[in-house]
Amino acid sequence: MRRPAPDRGRTLLGPALQLIHTGQAPTRSALTGALDVTRATAGAVTGELEALGLITVDSRPAGGGRGRPSHRLALAEDGPVVIAAQIHADGVSVSLAALGGQLLEPLHLPLPAATDPVRLLRAVAEAGAGLARGSRRRCLGIGLALPNPVTEPDGTALAALHFGWPSGTPVADLFAEEIRKADLGPKARTAFPSAIANDANLAALAEHRHGAGRGSRHLLLVTSGHRGVGGALVIDGRLHTGSAGLALEVGHLTVDPQGRPCPCGNRGCLNSETDPDALFAAAALTPDPALPLFGQARELARATDPAARAAVDHVVDRLGLGLAGLANILNPDRIVLSGLHLDLLAAAPERLAAVVAERCLWGRSGRVPIVPAQVRHAGLVGAAELAWEPYLVDPQAVAEV
Ligand SMILES: [Zn+2]
Known part of the structure; x- marks a missing residue:
C-alpha cells in the first residue's frame, strides 16, 4: 500500500489545483488518476483546497457512466480573484479573473493622454485597483501583458516602439511601485504581488491551458495584432523564454530578402x-486612418474578390515560409495562429498547410496541425495566469496575508 510522505500532501496541492484550474480533473477519480495517488491522498488534497476556499467538492456522486461514481470538483464560485491587465497599441484592458481562465467583465479603456511609462502604468494600476475595491471577492495579485519584449528576471521593456519608451525601461519595478501606491481596498492581500510579461508569451500560456493548445507538449503560437508579429513556445506546460526572456522573437525571421522594410x-x-x-x-x-487598422485587415482577409484573394495568397505564402522555418527548428506538435494570422488561416488553410509541408521534409513537422486560437482576450487571460502563478505553485500562499 502506498503511503504519502508527511509533506507529500503539500507538494501535491499545486499540481492538483493546476489540474482542476485547467479542466483536466472534473472529478476526484480523474484527479486520483492524473496525480497517480491513492483515493485517500486525493481526498486529503481536495479537502485542503476546499478549506483554502479555492474549490468545492460535491459529495453527491456524479451519475451516469460505468465504474465507481466519484465526487465532482469545481472551482469555488466565491473564491479569490486576481487582476489581469493588458496594454495594447491602442488601449488598455483590465479585468478581474477567477481560476479556470475566467475573465469577469473585462473593461477596455482608451489610452490615457500621457503614455510615458509612469503615467501609463499608474493608469493601469488605478483601473485595476478600482475593480478590486468594487469586488466582494478577495484579490490576490495582478499580472500585466505588454506589447513589447520583456527581459527576465529584471523586467525591463525593450523596443517598446508603440509608446517610444526608452529601451531598458524598468517596467516591473515601476509597475510594482504604482501598485504599492494604489488603493486596493480592505479585502486585497496585503503583500500584493505584481508581475509583467510579453503579450504573445501570455497568449500562448492562455491557449495552452484553456484553449487550442490544450494537450500539446510543444506548442508554437504565432500572432499578428495591431502591427508586427509575435511568437511564443510552450514546452511541457512552461513558457520557453530563453536566457533573458527574449526567446521566440519570431517577427524578425527573414521570409523575403527583397521584401518590405x-x-x-x-x-x-x-x-x-x-x-x-x-x-x-x-x-x-x-x-482608412480613421478606423482601427486591425479590424480593417481582418475584413480584407475575409473578402472574396480576386484582388483580395491574391493579396491573401501572397501573405499566406510568406507566413507559410516563416512557419516552416520555425517548425524545422522547433519541431512543435501544434501551431496555434491568432490575430490576423487566424483570419489568413481561415481564408486559405490548404495553401498554408501546403507551403509549410513543402519545406518541412522530414518527420512529422510537415504535417504539424495548424489551428486557430480559441481564447477570447488571450493576452488578458494570460496576464491572469501570470498573477495566479504563485498560487498554482503553492496554493497555501492564498492563506498568507
Ligand atoms: Zn525585422
Missing part, C-alpha cells in the same frame, strides 16, 4: 511581411 532595419522580416500593413500593401490598398 522592417522597423528592425532589415527587409522582408515575417514582422513586416505578414502583419495588417503587409496585407494592405499586397492588395495595393490604403487603410
Whole structure:
C-alpha cells in the first residue's frame, strides 16, 4: 500500500489545483488518476483546497457512466480573484479573473493622454485597483501583458516602439511601485504581488491551458495584432523564454530578402511581411486612418474578390515560409495562429498547410496541425495566469496575508 510522505500532501496541492484550474480533473477519480495517488491522498488534497476556499467538492456522486461514481470538483464560485491587465497599441484592458481562465467583465479603456511609462502604468494600476475595491471577492495579485519584449528576471521593456519608451525601461519595478501606491481596498492581500510579461508569451500560456493548445507538449503560437508579429513556445506546460526572456522573437525571421522594410532595419522580416500593413500593401490598398487598422485587415482577409484573394495568397505564402522555418527548428506538435494570422488561416488553410509541408521534409513537422486560437482576450487571460502563478505553485500562499 502506498503511503504519502508527511509533506507529500503539500507538494501535491499545486499540481492538483493546476489540474482542476485547467479542466483536466472534473472529478476526484480523474484527479486520483492524473496525480497517480491513492483515493485517500486525493481526498486529503481536495479537502485542503476546499478549506483554502479555492474549490468545492460535491459529495453527491456524479451519475451516469460505468465504474465507481466519484465526487465532482469545481472551482469555488466565491473564491479569490486576481487582476489581469493588458496594454495594447491602442488601449488598455483590465479585468478581474477567477481560476479556470475566467475573465469577469473585462473593461477596455482608451489610452490615457500621457503614455510615458509612469503615467501609463499608474493608469493601469488605478483601473485595476478600482475593480478590486468594487469586488466582494478577495484579490490576490495582478499580472500585466505588454506589447513589447520583456527581459527576465529584471523586467525591463525593450523596443517598446508603440509608446517610444526608452529601451531598458524598468517596467516591473515601476509597475510594482504604482501598485504599492494604489488603493486596493480592505479585502486585497496585503503583500500584493505584481508581475509583467510579453503579450504573445501570455497568449500562448492562455491557449495552452484553456484553449487550442490544450494537450500539446510543444506548442508554437504565432500572432499578428495591431502591427508586427509575435511568437511564443510552450514546452511541457512552461513558457520557453530563453536566457533573458527574449526567446521566440519570431517577427524578425527573414521570409523575403527583397521584401518590405522592417522597423528592425532589415527587409522582408515575417514582422513586416505578414502583419495588417503587409496585407494592405499586397492588395495595393490604403487603410482608412480613421478606423482601427486591425479590424480593417481582418475584413480584407475575409473578402472574396480576386484582388483580395491574391493579396491573401501572397501573405499566406510568406507566413507559410516563416512557419516552416520555425517548425524545422522547433519541431512543435501544434501551431496555434491568432490575430490576423487566424483570419489568413481561415481564408486559405490548404495553401498554408501546403507551403509549410513543402519545406518541412522530414518527420512529422510537415504535417504539424495548424489551428486557430480559441481564447477570447488571450493576452488578458494570460496576464491572469501570470498573477495566479504563485498560487498554482503553492496554493497555501492564498492563506498568507
Ligand atoms: Zn525585422
